[in-house]
Amino acid sequence: MIMAKRLYVTLLCILCFVVSVFAQAPDTLCIEVREVVVKTKKTQKPTLAAQQLLDISADEIHLFAGHSLMDALQHAEGVQSMDIGVGFSKPMIRGLGFQRIAVTENGIKQEGQQWGADHGLEIDAFHVDDVRIIKGPASVLYGSDAMGGVVEIQPAIIPRNDTLLGEVALQNQTVSNCLSGSAMLGVKRGHWFTRLRYTERHWSDYKVPADSFVYLSMRLPIYNQRLKNTAGFERSANALISCKYGHFQERLAISNSYQKQGFFSGAHGIPSSANLVDDGDKWNISLPYNRVNHFKVASVSKWSLPYVQVTLTLGYQQNHREEWSKFHTHEIGKQPPLVDPDKELEFNLHTISSGLQFMLSSSTTWEHYIGVSAENQINTIGGYSFLIPEFRRNQAGIYYLVNYRKSARLTMNASARYDIGFMQTDAHEGFVPETDTRLGDCSFAFGTEYQIDRRSKITASIGRGFRMPSANELTSNGVHHGAFRHELGDTTLVSEQGWQLDIAYSYKRYRIEATATPFVSYYGHYISLHPTGRWSSLADAGQIYQYVDSKSTFCGGELKVKTRILDELFYTFSGEYVRTYDMDTHTALPYSPPGPYEEHFGMGVRKMARIH
Numbered sequence: 001m002i003m004a005k006r007l008y009v010t011l012l013c014i015l016c017f018v019v020s021v022f023a024q025a026p027d028t029l030c031i032e033v034r035e036v037v038v039k040t041k042k043t044q045k046p047t048l049a050a051q052q053l054l055d056i057s058a059d060e061i062h063l064f065a066g067h068s069l070m071d072a073l074q075h076a077e078g079v080q081s082m083d084i085g086v087g088f089s090k091p092m093i094r095g096l097g098f099q100r101i102a103v104t105e106n107g108i109k110q111e112g113q114q115w116g117a118d119h120g121l122e123i124d125a126f127h128v129d130d131v132r133i134i135k136g137p138a139s140v141l142y143g144s145d146a147m148g149g150v151v152e153i154q155p156a157i158i159p160r161n162d163t164l165l166g167e168v169a170l171q172n173q174t175v176s177n178c179l180s181g182s183a184m185l186g187v188k189r190g191h192w193f194t195r196l197r198y199t200e201r202h203w204s205d206y207k208v209p210a211d212s213f214v215y216l217s218m219r220l221p222i223y224n225q226r227l228k229n230t231a232g233f234e235r236s237a238n239a240l241i242s243c244k245y246g247h248f249q250e251r252l253a254i255s256n257s258y259q260k261q262g263f264f265s266g267a268h269g270i271p272s273s274a275n276l277v278d279d280g281d282k283w284n285i286s287l288p289y290n291r292v293n294h295f296k297v298a299s300v301s302k303w304s305l306p307y308v309q310v311t312l313t314l315g316y317q318q319n320h321r322e323e324w325s326k327f328h329t330h331e332i333g334k335q336p337p338l339v340d341p342d343k344e345l346e347f348n349l350h351t352i353s354s355g356l357q358f359m360l361s362s363s364t365t366w367e368h369y370i371g372v373s374a375e376n377q378i379n380t381i382g383g384y385s386f387l388i389p390e391f392r393r394n395q396a397g398i399y400y401l402v403n404y405r406k407s408a409r410l411t412m413n414a415s416a417r418y419d420i421g422f423m424q425t426d427a428h429e430g431f432v433p434e435t436d437t438r439l440g441d442c443s444f445a446f447g448t449e450y451q452i453d454r455r456s457k458i459t460a461s462i463g464r465g466f467r468m469p470s471a472n473e474l475t476s477n478g479v480h481h482g483a484f485r486h487e488l489g490d491t492t493l494v495s496e497q498g499w500q501l502d503i504a505y506s507y508k509r510y511r512i513e514a515t516a517t518p519f520v521s522y523y524g525h526y527i528s529l530h531p532t533g534r535w536s537s538l539a540d541a542g543q544i545y546q547y548v549d550s551k552s553t554f555c556g557g558e559l560k561v562k563t564r565i566l567d568e569l570f571y572t573f574s575g576e577y578v579r580t581y582d583m584d585t586h587t588a589l590p591y592s593p594p595g596p597y598e599e600h601f602g603m604g605v606r607k608m609a610r611i612h
Helices: 002-022 060-063 071-072 471-475
Strands: 052-056 079-083 089-093 101-105 131-135 149-155 163-173 178-189 192-203 212-215 218-221 232-245 248-262 289-304 308-324 343-360 367-380 391-406 410-425 437-452 456-469 477-480 485-488 498-507 514-534 543-566 569-580 593-599 604-611
Touching: 002 367, 060 071, 071 079, 071 089, 089 101, 248 604, 391 471, 410 471, 437 471
Parallel strands: 101 149, 485 543
Antiparallel strands: 052 131, 079 089, 131 149, 163 178, 178 192, 192 232, 212 218, 232 248, 248 289, 289 308, 308 343, 343 367, 367 391, 391 410, 410 437, 437 456, 456 498, 477 485, 498 514, 514 543, 543 569, 569 593, 593 604
């Protein structure tokens, strides 16, 4: 019976095919239409044609999700996560980190106390959909802090049709017993779109495969293989309101992130066996600990006309960080304050930023971008200890970028920017004098992209970037307990300045994709923290580390080969190498991690080794 049914279906299909062939008219009617050219308006931010870009989708972020956003991004070639302290992660691109990497969200740079190795990003990883990573100098478009690259969090995609959408995400991590939950609700109705998200995370003391550690030749215990007082929690709330009327679109984003986490007693100050005794509660947070609250409002207004696009960006941020520790002093005779005697350090940073950009595109050959930006910062301090003074910082810049598409195979561009900055710091109890620093500098870049054939492409770019020194590099003078060292600034430092040459070759054929991206950089002025060999006058502070200016070089590159075995099964091999060299001390630069090479199979990842 089944065989008869299959035979009937087969004969019916053959009959339909024969009828359709003989039913066609003997003469074919040909209609020739004129060429149709479809033009689309570009709404993305301008990028240099030859700049090395990585686009990381939401699926990849969720696949590699960890304790922080950087845990999900560090698998990308050329990108590393600086993990100093438990739960603290900072982005590094090709060996450069701290304030050399700009992190942008909703059109504005994330501004906090990012100069510290133990200061992480206050960004909800669940709220991030897509990320674009720019490798190499990007000062032309993003300003001073983008000398090493950019981590750009892309705006949320607004649905075309009216809809109601929602999401509930749960996550558990066994090493820290971390429990995370995030809920999102979005509504698209007419011209308006609203999206709300709330996230909460709780984690206990971290578990490690060790029962002791060594500090200054002393072996100290780790009870129950848990790092005492590394528990913490995080709460984040995000809101997005967007409207679009004709040629005008407005996005308003509001977010607030609060974090509280304990410091491991073996990494904060001089550890002792008494402070490391297990307290019997892996979830409590006791002294020492830190708490951070980051509030941010960003508005992006866009007018899109046939040949002109105007974008206005306005933002306000407040980053309030406190470090609490049982009162102790490195100064002889100092008494605890009457109010909050255990508040060691307090930083309260207010940032107002603005930007205006014009995009002119009268043809498919030329594209021009002209923009101006300005930023104002005020930072106040508190606590019984001292590290950096109060400061006021103003910065403004103007830039121009042009893209020229000579043909379908050749694209070239050029860009230039000039910035001027002012920083004033207050004197503080004999630790630092009052300073007034004024700096101005320029950056520019040239690039080209050539499509060799339909399978391969080569790009090349050369650019000059810069970075104005931060307040800690100019005026710090105290014990940074996150790293427990006496850090000393230098008010005579000038801007960091460097050149970078990038070359990239990509090949794609059938099921194989390969990319190689070598680079070399030279910095005539590079600021880094070096030991001085001098002992601090502060009690128990150890050796003085000072910020110094030196000549440095970076070189390396990334390699990625991806082959698709089946439609949904692939294998990827990626590797990276970075070599840093201080031309004055003839040593490697500090905080330059080695690059891992990784093998990806299907949707999994296995870290194999590290290249030194």
